[in-house]
Amino acid sequence: MRWATRSGAGLLMLGLAACGTLPRHAPAPASPAPPVPPPTTPTRPVASKPAPPVEPAAVTERSPWQRIREGLAMPGCDHGADAMRWAHRYAASPRRFEASWTQAMPLALWVLDEIERRDLPTEFVFLPYVESHYRPLPGRGDQPAGMWQLTATTARGQGLRVSADYDGRLDLAESTRASLDLIALYEEKFADWRLANMAFNAGEFRVRRLIEPLGGKRLSPDELARLALSRTTHEHLDKLMALACIASDPARFGVQLPEPAASDRLRSVALARPVDLRVAAHLAGIDVDTLKRLNAGHLRTRVAADAPPRLILPAPQAQRFEALSADLPDALWSDWRELRTRHATDVASLASAAGVDANLVGLANGLSADAPIADGARVLLPGREQAAPAPEAEHARTAVHVVKSGDTLGAIARRYRVKLAQLLRWNALTATTTLRPGDRIRVGPPSS
16 A cells, blocks of 8 residues: 555445445345244243353364455456456465465464454455565655555554554554555445455545546446556556455465464453563563564564553463463563673573572573573563664665565575575565565664
8 A cells, every 4th residue: 555545434334345235245035934933941941040061162263265265245356357367477386375375374364353353355355465465564754564555644544653663554453453444434435345445555535536427337347447547556456356366266276275373373462561572472482583573563672652552472372471471570571681691601690690580580581590591692681771773763774675576585685695584584574485576675684
């Protein structure tokens, strides 16, 4: 999304894009129910006699791809030749396409849940993939940022905070809320989900100017393709339809769509106070980079004071975080500093030298109180760290490589003489990430 819009929260409509008077997901006509005679005896226990507890049966979660197929509401494969060309381009390398969805799965599940909760067409689960491949891309100034690629002006208009410590455009929950609010608002205005998608990319007023002279006429795919909007906007819709087409019939394209792992299901955990993100990762039992990728809106090493008081964690680790964080004193939730050891030592010795309890130091570092620590290891100890430069200054000094056709992550790392692992960490990527021409890749650390 590469434009600015006025503030406004959209009310969800119950109309299908094809016709504002039809239900979005029209149910099959129901036959009149035959009259039911009044029961002579109760068929279930009365309220005063609750049934004995029953051991819950194991429930297998439905495939997200089946859920998506059941919620599709747009033409998909029938949108036109350009959409089909994009479908074949996406599926040209099935393994890379599948790997990109494996990486995106935790965030995509979150978005799918929210789309279903709002009863929106499930095609919009593909919108962050079109925008960013579900990567929380940083921005600068009013340039688009986050997996939904919102500008700062649009984000603030939707109630998101964008500050030196926190960027709501990079926050999974907040950016998803704001983006789906906009999509619902545009469908309310244009009575067509296709136009809602175009407005998300090109801007409400640009689309409105073209549509108003048509008097509410329903546009065919050919008429839609002739609207005087940019090629980028038309391709934006073509890509959305292409991905929906692949999801509706993956075998047609030789693609095997990945199913989620248990750790892909995310959960929001309420925080009583801001917490150091590194400590939070150790308490949850996940690596710091994973926690920061799931909570990318926080631009410092701790949860920002002006951000929503929560963390998003893999569901299996959320309970562990809640249990262990209860043992952390209030005063030690956010003030930690990182140091590198100059010789081999252990947690107890470091804690003793710092005058703090060894159990707390071990807890914050994900170690036992008597665990050994290697020479050169990075360790967290209580205390404030020196403030890092503001993100705007960081971005201004960070070199960026714009991906061209044929570029690979390994080649980019060699060109800029950095390690591939560093490149992946700076950009929240994995070695299997699919690069597209025009992608912007950091080639230096944010604080360099």
